[in-house]
Amino acid sequence: MNDDLETLRHSTAHVMAAAVLDLFPGTVIGIGPATDEGFYYDFAFKDRLLPEALPRIEAKMREIIKQAPPFVKEEIPRADAVALFERLHQPLKVELIADKVTDATARLYRTGDFVDLCLGPHVANAGQLGAFRLLSIAGAYWKGSEKNQQLTRIYGTAFKTEAELESHLKMLEDAAKRDHRKLGKDLDLFLVDEMVGRGLPLLTPKGAAVRRQMEEFILRLEQRQGYQHVKTPDIARLEIYKTSGHFERYRESMYPPSEMEDEEWQLRPMNCPHHIRVFARKAYSFRDLPVRLAELGTVYRYEKSGEVSGLIRVRAFTINDAHIFCRPDQLNAEFERVIQLILQVYRAFGIKDFYFRLSLRDETSNKWMGDPAVWQRAQDAAREALRASGHPFVEAPGEAAFYGPKLDVQIKDAIGREFTLSTNQIDFLMPERFGLEYVTSEQSIMRPVMIHRAPIGSMERFMAYLIETYVGAFPVWLAPVQLTFIPIADRHLEAVGQLANRFRLRDLRVEVDGRSERMQAKIRDAQLQKVPYMAVVGDKELEGGTLNIRRREGGDQESVRSDEFLARLEREAQLPLE
RNA sequence: GCCGCCUUAGCUCAGCGGUAGAGCAAUGGUUUCGUAAACCAUCGGUCCGGGGUUCGAAUCCCCGAGGCGGCUCCA
CATH class of the missing domain: 3.30.980.10 (Threonyl-trna Synthetase; Chain A, domain 2)
Known part of the structure; x- marks a missing residue:
């Protein structure tokens, strides 16, 4: 302004x-x-x-x-x-x-x-x-x-x-049309049901298809980048959150513990304690580090009723989480790798409108845990890695996590509200509280440093953002339905069904619009559902073994041999792994 | 959680003291069609829930739930 x-x-x-x-x-x-x-x-x-x-x-x-x-x-x-x-x-x-x-x-x-x-x-x-x-x-x-x-x-x-x-x-009026809650309903991607509970969205078959693609993409990318995936449960003994400090500093966001057999059980608000215990299962040499443990881990946080909203702010969500356990001398390089990974993920999804925020502690709040001198080290390391990446960033005192400084990626939703899409922290505190160790080349005992990182952040919020940035028109690899077959008359139905099955066997997500409607109506509906491709099939196509392909973006239709189009769609449906 | 507003059919909405309507969807039938909505018929409602006022409440009042905007908080 x-x-x-x-x-x-x-x-x-x-x-x-x-x-x-x-x-x-x-x-x-x-x-x-x-x-x-x-x-x-x-x-x-x-x-x-x-x-x-x-x-x-x-x-x-x-x-x-x-x-x-x-x-x-x-x-x-x-x-x-x-x-x-x-x-x-x-x-x-x-x-x-x-x-x-x-x-x-x-x-x-x-x-x-x-x-x-x-x-x-x-x-x-x-x-x-x-x-x-x-x-x-x-x-x-x-x-x-x-x-x-x-x-x-x-x-x-x-x-x-x-x-x-x-x-x-x-502009305000148009922005409201991009709202993921409206598109989520129009495109049948998710719902929030009163009986299930507010802040607990349900993904429909179409929404779940998008989600599965996101998961597939990030898991494969992480695998290529040297992450090891773990699988841990959504609850734990309350005890572990007393050790981690969550019970002391994060309690108001946690569901109350439940008691069974004289033991208290806690729905997890964060994944780090579980991952720390996986890491701590054995002794490490300095040569073993870094260890990068990743998981699409679901967490439960009690958000105040007035704060929940669509998929962007919910009470149960899945973090694209990983915890990197490394030596202090590896910290900067590892954090720079995290920054590169974030940029790669954002490129793959075509997201351009974001900025980096370095979230630091401030002196006015008392929510911080741990030694200020250690905080200083963590903050310096994050700032240095950010500078080395050459990417501009703003600093935000008071926005850090209770256990360490954060690198947040900030975006704006359709109606202009700012949210954190990805968040990453440098943490000297948890390794201390859990007594993590490794053995150095001099036979001495050292404490590893932890990086918490989540390029996608929460799968739910990220999906909300994707719906809004694409205005519901997902790229082929993410689209819940990639191709709708439109038989012109009933006599084409059977042949089209067989055709569709050939596409399904190649892992393509296709639908046949077999209703007794005119072709025009079917085209209109597929268009409104923002399906990337429509294949009109009538006598001419069945005779020639072709498909008449119409694109969501409009333009001329083209007649393509069906096996050729299948190969083309398969290529376009590839995950953007570079 | 707090302040304000909203809630009528699966969806989008009209009705706003006299006893519930439209379009789309759904269902049945007719049509078998060449690039953004064929035609006819039928079905469909504890008017968010509970209480109250009134001869009479979808409509007015109170309480509650859910949604929306904002504040606080946050991935």
């Missing part, structure tokens, strides 16, 4: 607050900044605000804009500012002065009768505003903490011109 637009939006937020105070006297105002997409302002209303009020607020804003009052900057002594906002019955502003204003003076901006504590800048006068729209009402905690009171936030957006505003609103 450029500065002009930010100024414009922030000024529009002021006008909105002015309109709200005019329409609803006695409302307490919070803060009202510009955002990447628009602006918002937080209020404590005396009565609850109904969405029907938004047009009224908009109308009042237009009135104000018409009068074009100037934005007037004012510097007054801090104590006078406190007195002013006390007189105006604006306690949150008084609190803000106490928190934020360290100078002897406080800066105010006045627009007509409205006055706000604000650093600016603003447009010269409200007449310069106009292309705006109020969008939604939401709850938001004061100062972003759930311990504080909840305010009512009004979101809006503003642009320099009506045309830009209109195109933005159109």
Whole structure:
């Protein structure tokens, strides 16, 4: 966002607050900044605000804009500012002065009768505003903490011109059509059933077909890269999570333990403890390292009810997990390999719109476990490997895991929300807590370092992202149905069935649309289901041993010998293993 | 979890105090068709669940569940 637009939006937020105070006297105002997409302002209303009020607020804003009052900057002594906002019955502003204003003076901006504590800048006068729209009402905690009171936030957006505003609103509308929850229903990929439970999505045959391809791809890629796959259960004794530290630092996300035969059992929230115990089964020489143990491991985390969403945020999910146990001198090289693997996976899926985030600890939170000096080593190692990879990244203090720094890959979903798609950590803590060891060339005992890595992250979230990036039109290797046969008349059905079986025997996913419908209707349905290829078969094709191939993308149909097309489809269906 | 909104047939939606409707899908029949929707008929509903107000509730009120947006949290 450029500065002009930010100024414009922030000024529009002021006008909105002015309109709200005019329409609803006695409302307490919070803060009202510009955002990447628009602006918002937080209020404590005396009565609850109904969405029907938004047009009224908009109308009042237009009135104000018409009068074009100037934005007037004012510097007054801090104590006078406190007195002013006390007189105006604006306690949150008084609190803000106490928190934020360290100078002897406080800066105010006045627009007509409205006055706000604000650093600016603003447009010269409200007449310069106009292309705006109020969008939604939401709850938001004061100062972003759930311990504080909840305010009512009004979101809006503003642009320099009506045309830009209109195109933005159109973009929002189009984005909603890409939403994986809508496509998941339209293309029959998954469902969330009330009886099974929220946050516990069920994959349909088509969704499961996509999932199997993802699994096949990543398992084969890992196998080629020197990973060894293990298979471990989804529960464990609670004891192991006391050793790992999860019970202490991660408990609120864990399902409660269940007790059987005087023992407590825990549905696992992470896979690392199981993998650590596989690693610890024998003694290691320095020559044996690194050991890379991988698994598509399902974990269970209790997400608050308001947080679950489609496939992107669920309560049971499968991590494309691996734990690399290596010597300290191997750490950087191993971490660089992880970065290369991530890039390779993203290339294979055709994902381009992402950025790397180095998530570090901060000093304000107390959720971190372990020695700060050890943390420093881990953070330095991650930063160094990232620099060596030459890939740009941003640093995010406070975003680390409780046991170590993370390299996260961040993406945005269809409606613009940012999520972590892949996550990777460097961990000195778990090897310590589990007492892992190896023997050095000097016969001494050393502790290995662990890398937790998951290029795909969660299979569920990744699939959600794939659905949205492809807008449901999966590439051939991932498509749940790769080819739909369309017999023109009933007399072609039997021959087409035999043809389809030949494709199935070559592991191709094909369907025959044998309904008593016209060819046009079958084409339309296959097209809407985003099947990559349609094979129309009538008298002409059966005589010539050909298929009339129509592509999902449109363009001319082509007549191809059926065995030739089978070979071609087989090639296109190959996993993108490079 | 919190704030707000929403929930009517398998799907998309109309009805918003007078006792439930459309299109698509499904089923039966007719049609056997050459590149994005053939025609006719039929079936289909505890109007999310529970309580209340009312002569009468899908419609109004309360409680609960689920969904959506946001906040918090997060793969």
